[in-house]
Amino acid sequence: MSTDNDSGNESRDSFETRTSCPLCHEELVVKWQGDEIPYFGEVMYITTSCSNCGFRFADTMIMTQKDPVRFELMVEGLEDLNARVIRSTSGTIRIPDLGIDVEPGSVSESYITNIEGILERVRSVVVTATEWVKDEPEAHERGLELQGMLEKAIQGELPLKVIIEDPLGNSAIISEKVISRTLSAEEAANLHSGMIVFDVDSSELEMDSSEKVQPIGNDYK
Numbered sequence: 001m002s003t004d005n006d007s008g009n010e011s012r013d014s015f016e017t018r019t020s021c022p023l024c025h026e027e028l029v030v031k032w033q034g035d036e037i038p039y040f041g042e043v044m045y046i047t048t049s050c051s052n053c054g055f056r057f058a059d060t061m062i063m064t065q066k067d068p069v070r071f072e073l074m075v076e077g078l079e080d081l082n083a084r085v086i087r088s089t090s091g092t093i094r095i096p097d098l099g100i101d102v103e104p105g106s107v108s109e110s111y112i113t114n115i116e117g118i119l120e121r122v123r124s125v126v127v128t129a130t131e132w133v134k135d136e137p138e139a140h141e142r143g144l145e146l147q148g149m150l151e152k153a154i155q156g157e158l159p160l161k162v163i164i165e166d167p168l169g170n171s172a173i174i175s176e177k178v179i180s181r182t183l184s185a186e187e188a189a190n191l192h193s194g195m196i197v198f199d200v201d202s203s204e205l206e207m208d209s210s211e212k213v214q215p216i217g218n219d220y221k
């Protein structure tokens with residue numbers, strides 16, 4: 001009665017904008033929703049989906065200016081698996097113990113999850129990548145091995161280090177244990193923008209997988 005605002009609850013920090021769909025050019029309504037994350041700050045969730053062609057987009061924008069950042073967490077148990085993670089479209093996830101990097105790519109999306117959720121997502125990427133190499137026996141074998149290791153890590157049975165780097169400072173791991181620092185301009189410039197899943201030098205994997213599978217594109221040991 002008092003207002004013609006039809007967005008109902010949570011209208012305080014939310015609003016809509018209108019644009020045209022990048023795929024079909026029909027009108028697209030973009031929803032903006034503000035939120036405050038404890039110990040982190042203000043964020044804005046941006047979501048849209050095209051009712052005409054099904055195009056979807058979601059991103060999380062951090063509302064304060066941030067430096068390039070690197071967060072490193074040794075994941076050793078349930079508490080660490082529950083640590084909150086903000087991964088924006090510019091965030092690179094690294095699991096050096098498994099030789100896995102998940103870099104921003106055309107299909108990347110932002111999300112707020114926890115370490116367990118990150119490991120689940122990485123596992124699903126590895127499952128897809130393993131499928132791609134099913135005709136290459138050694139690479140396929142390595143993919144299956146990585147899936148098994150991720151499964152153990154998700155159960156809290158395999159300690160491993162999870163690193164998130166973001167040249168735009170839009171990603172974070174929130175934990176008392178986390179080691180965070182600002183990336184140098186050079187490190188930030190070296191972050192990739194393509195998507196590479198895991199590096200498989202299949203001719204050498206059988207000999208010693210732990211030594212031969214290197215994190216991709218890393219300049220720090």
Ligand SMILES: [Zn+2]
Pocket residue numbers: 021022023024025026050051052053054055
């Ligand atoms: Zn559309």
